[in-house]
């Protein structure tokens with residue numbers, strides 16, 4: 001599928017369904033039913049740090065970093081309506097952020113060797129060019145800067161749950177783009193990448209992986225009553241993953 005077409009369809013999706021995603025996938029959450037930043041403490045101390053979020057959406061994760069003492073907040077997103085929401089939300093909370101409207105795959109004037117942290121919460125998987133996006137992210141970071149991102153685990157996309165059994169419905173190896181039904185009867189274009197694809201792209205872009213997390217939230221793991229199918233699934237496999245990598 002052609003990358004321009006993918007951008008066109010997905011940009012339209014994010015511009016028309018903006019309010020539905022207001023604060024939905026944001027720190028301290030890394031993903032639904034997943035271990036949180038409060039549990040994992042992957043960022044450690046961000047006081048005085050310069051941070052850039054890729055696919056910053058409504059700005060809720062940027063506010064979280066501001067609340068933890070970050071010195072500079074930068075956000076990139078290809079949806080102008082998401083950025084309008086982010087600008088308003090951050091202003092209401094007395095934060096200013098440098099917000100840039102661009103696809104993450106493109107050159108957009110973000111300074112090089114500048115950031116202590118680049119991070120992304122449920123946005124990286126939308127890229128049409130993972131290797132090039134990671135190379136760009138590496139260029140924004142200072143040496144030893146940290147890149148943290150969460151995304152849907154490929155097993156979650158391949159496996160469904162029926163009673164107590166997990167069923168493989170599609171191939172783990174299939175990285176082709178497909179039409180993804182989205183909440184609100186819309187669709188977007190998406191692909192599911194293997195874990196090794198992320199690892200190899202990080203390594204090629206000059207990162208060393210410090211941690212990979214595949215951890216359902218402890219409350220969910222220990223839950224035995226009122227267990228929905230999604231909770232049952234999250235008790236058997238990770239729905240999301242998080243990578244923490246350092247620029248060499």
Ligand SMILES: C[S@@+](CC[C@H](N)C(=O)[O-])C[C@H]1O[C@@H](n2cnc3c(N)ncnc32)[C@H](O)[C@@H]1O
Pocket residue numbers: 010014021023024025026027054055056057058059060061062076077078079082102103104105120121122123126127128
């Ligand atoms: C699930 S939202 C992330 C929300 C964000 N973590 C927050 O705190 O609100 C995913 C975001 O990725 C953006 N996005 C999708 N494809 C993109 C691309 N190729 N380049 C830049 N942003 C993209 C969407 O516009 C959307 O705002």
